[in-house]
Amino acid sequence: MLRLERISVEIDGATVLREASIEIAKGGTVALIGRNGAGKTSVLRSIMGFLRLSSGRISFEGHDLAEVPAHCRPSMGIGYAPEDRRLYGSFTLEENLRFPGEVMRITAAELSRRLDLVYAVLPELQGMRKRPAAGLSGGQGKMVALGRALVAGARLVLLDEPFQGLAPVLAQRYGTALRALREADRDIALLITESNPSLLRSFADENYLIERGEVSRHGALPDSSLAASGLASWIR
Template sequence: MSEHIGAASDTLTIEGLSGGYDRFDVIHDIAFRVGAGEAVALLGPNGAGKTTVLRAIMGLLPRRRGRIEIEGSDIAGLPTRRIARGLVGLVPEGRRLFTGQSVEDNLRLGGMHVRRDTARTQELLQSVFDLFPVVERYRAREATALSGGEQQMVAIGRMMMSDPALMLLDEPSLGLAPLAIQDLTKALQRLRGQNRSILLVEQRVDMALEVCDRVYVLSEGRIVDEGRAADIGAEGRALIDAYLG
């Protein structure tokens, strides 16, 4: 695994971030980056603090110390509703689709801040349908009636509708069948090919290495290793698996 890798232009920069719940810190002095158009994985065992990092980025967790920048601007003091309006989009663990709503309604709810711009809304909808043809085919169906893999496509599409500078995905493969994971991996590779900036929290090392340019390993709330996905061979995979337990 390599030393810290710098870049001239970053979509996300986190420096010295610490935070948690009540009086207790869960993450300690976190520092990492996601370059413009780069896909980065944040790996670690359950309880390592991965979701806490995502919550901090989204403004759902008070920051005790440190900076969180999107395209050079500190967002740590912004309310979540402002962060979600084109700065950062989140696909949460478990998808959390709106029940009783159609696929298309779920998508449109993701783009509420552009709803008055009909042309832009249609453009964003088409980008989702181009990535996930099955979502267009089932656009009139109730979203929660779809299969797990199809629901995950809707959840990613809903996030895409906010047209965020940074896309966060929290354990997107969780609970999916192997074929659905293959489809998801291909979709994320296509997103990466569109020059989107992605931060992927994932337990599946194989999937993360197929999708991402670089990986960070989080253990007990601290970054303990990092490296380029293309440079991680069998020894590196074994090391990551050891951290994952």
């Protein structure tokens, strides 16, 4: 459903992605694992249309995204939770969730269906719906950012280092929410970046490694192949 074909991206004359190829099937979960500065965020920003490709092609459900301006991509069903969660502090939690749906002008019935999914996957948000987002903790804010990405991302959800900075118990909770999402909707595809492969290896169907903008494909990563690939040394 999403295919990055040998994409290259330059920022200020420096190459940040070099002929990177990634493929995600409908309902698939793909992890993109790489150290700081490897290019993970640049991959997601390229999919969202915030970075211009110097070569290569991104297609989404058969459409060449070169023909789709960045502001139209969420309406195709692509949700994005950037690493800095960027909630609107003066809006309530639920207003933050509704916001992408309202910008995309999805129908009230569809928005309500999406919110039901968010509250089913993240039931703890329900009791806090009227709270101003400014009063949420960092961990709660991450959950809201996931929920917000789900409102736009009916087809594909991009999560940039969602586990980063979460206390272990919250990281576990986040993982449970992702599994609940998998159960609730088997068609949504997930692309999750991470610098710590131990957090995702049991979760993703497919793992890609990124190093200095170059992407390689590693299939599923059981513990043994993780050790063999030398990735174990990354685990903090």
